[in-house]
Amino acid sequence: xxxxxxxLLAMSVSLYVxxxxxxxxxxxxxxxxxxxxxxxxxxxxxxxxxxxxVTDAVHSGxxxxxxxxxxxxxxxxxxxxxxxxxxxxxxxxxxxREEIAVAVADFGQAISVVxxxxxxxxxxxxxxxxxxxxSIFSISDNSKRVTEEIKELLIEICKGEDxxxxxxxxxxxxxxxxxxxxxDFQIMSSEYGQNTDVLEKNVDGISEYSRAITDLADKTNIxxxxxxxxxxxxxxxxxxxxxxxxxVQKLAKQSKSISENINTSILKVGTQLVKSSxxxxxxxxxxxxxxxxxxxxxxxxxxxLTPQVALLGEGINESETLSSSVTADLNAIIVSLQYxxxxxxxxxxxxxxxxxxxxxxxxxxxxxxxxxxxxxxRERILDLAKKYFTVRDEWLAFGLNIDEGSMENQDESLKNxxxx
Amino acid sequence: xTIFCVDDSSTIRMLVKKALEPEGxxxxxxxNGKEALSHKDIAGADLFLVDVNMPQMNGFELVKNIKQDTxxxxxxxxxxxTESALEKKNEGKDLGGAGWIVKPFExxxxxxxxxxxx
Ligand SMILES: [Mg+2]
Numbered sequence: 001x002x003x004x005x006x007x008l009l010a011m012s013v014s015l016y017v018x019x020x021x022x023x024x025x026x027x028x029x030x031x032x033x034x035x036x037x038x039x040x041x042x043x044x045x046x047x048x049x050x051x052x053x054v055t056d057a058v059h060s061g062x063x064x065x066x067x068x069x070x071x072x073x074x075x076x077x078x079x080x081x082x083x084x085x086x087x088x089x090x091x092x093x094x095x096x097r098e099e100i101a102v103a104v105a106d107f108g109q110a111i112s113v114v115x116x117x118x119x120x121x122x123x124x125x126x127x128x129x130x131x132x133x134x135s136i137f138s139i140s141d142n143s144k145r146v147t148e149e150i151k152e153l154l155i156e157i158c159k160g161e162d163x164x165x166x167x168x169x170x171x172x173x174x175x176x177x178x179x180x181x182x183x184d185f186q187i188m189s190s191e192y193g194q195n196t197d198v199l200e201k202n203v204d205g206i207s208e209y210s211r212a213i214t215d216l217a218d219k220t221n222i223x224x225x226x227x228x229x230x231x232x233x234x235x236x237x238x239x240x241x242x243x244x245x246x247x248v249q250k251l252a253k254q255s256k257s258i259s260e261n262i263n264t265s266i267l268k269v270g271t272q273l274v275k276s277s278x279x280x281x282x283x284x285x286x287x288x289x290x291x292x293x294x295x296x297x298x299x300x301x302x303x304x305l306t307p308q309v310a311l312l313g314e315g316i317n318e319s320e321t322l323s324s325s326v327t328a329d330l331n332a333i334i335v336s337l338q339y340x341x342x343x344x345x346x347x348x349x350x351x352x353x354x355x356x357x358x359x360x361x362x363x364x365x366x367x368x369x370x371x372x373x374x375x376x377x378r379e380r381i382l383d384l385a386k387k388y389f390t391v392r393d394e395w396l397a398f399g400l401n402i403d404e405g406s407m408e409n410q411d412e413s414l415k416n417x418x419x420x
Numbered sequence: 421x422t423i424f425c426v427d428d429s430s431t432i433r434m435l436v437k438k439a440l441e442p443e444g445x446x447x448x449x450x451x452n453g454k455e456a457l458s459h460k461d462i463a464g465a466d467l468f469l470v471d472v473n474m475p476q477m478n479g480f481e482l483v484k485n486i487k488q489d490t491x492x493x494x495x496x497x498x499x500x501x502t503e504s505a506l507e508k509k510n511e512g513k514d515l516g517g518a519g520w521i522v523k524p525f526e527x528x529x530x531x532x533x534x535x536x537x538x
Contacts, residue, residue, distance in 0.1 A: 126429070126430065126431055129431050130430060130431050130434060133431065133434055133435065133438065134434075137438050330527075331439075331526055331527045331528060334435045334438065334439055334524075334525075334526070334527050335524045335525070335526055336524075337431055337435055338431070338432060338435060338523050338524030338525065339524060340429070340431050341427075341429040341431060341432050341502065341523060342502050342523065342524075344429065345473065345502055
């Protein structure tokens, strides 16, 4: 019974591993063979229980007496029939045993075929997963490097002393300063205007004053002329008076001319003052205008740049998120790639199990009197296996020729291509 | 810190390398216990990451040798294997192993374990 359990187990394992393979078929054959063996063992037991009776009967008498007994005793006839039947069965069993031995030997060959196929799976998966990991890691190294560079650049732009952010802060400060300067300028400008007004008034005042002096001088002159006329009329008595009147007249002329000079220069100064104050005002106004414009420009620049710096800051965060997600993906890939090692071991275990099964079957054959196990017919097994081959490497693994038609391409990259 | 990775799977060795090198570890490699013992830089290893099932000399045999070598006996040995049965783990522990990681390993976990011994 235990054999049956082992065989059932082996069958289910092989069916799981090779659902469409050669192995289940072979195992089915072997199962049948072992079932026959079990029957045979049952028969052998029967034979053992019958044989002594036959021997006893055969050796119970001798000569003519025996002959007579044989003919007359129906029991003896039955026994003879049984012996003849057993002999036929034995011959049939011998044939079956021969077939089982061949099947077991073929099974051994099949295992070695399966082993070779497993080797392909192992080496192919190992190579492909290695290639895959190499490319994945080089991609990830590159992306890591690029992300780092971008991040550094962004940090440089956004943070630190020479960063855009600090530039904007400086600009904003400058704008504030300009605002102060402009206010001072406006105050200065209005004070200057007031001062100019005072000056103009003063100039007007001085002109008025000098006109008054001129008037006074004119009047004095007339007085002096009248005084000289009166002095002349007085004759010799008015001689001294005439001298004084003459002096007064001279004085009046002089004071008039001085006053006229003052008036001229004051007017000149006043005109120039008005002119220059007008210029000054214009200059100041255009200065204020320029400051206002540059303040406006700076404000615009900072308004545009501030959200951009914020965006860049987000970019830094995003690049950090990206690089940590790349790391997580990479870790997942490292885990996945390790299953290749497990697959390799599992395939090895399957081969071991099958080999063990072969050993058990060979022992059964030996113990049932079939002698040393034969070597299976590899060619026949390969013919059997070939029916299922679809992959080029399966053919190559056994040095079999596979007709792939002509694939002679000049271009190395098209070596697997056939153009019809 | 130098980590000596002994595993018959070249993929595993490569993945260990890829996981540890960015963390600043130097990784030495060998395909099995025998190759590891004859590695010229074995004395420079600070920690061993050892597979159990390997041809020629398995991980347990290797650890026996490591524990008998006065240059290496104090270096921690961590098993990195597909085996997860308690009896195997106990065998590893009894041989003087410092830890047991069942494959597939996750890089952060591997790094964490190694850091416990740095
Ligand atoms: Mg291994």
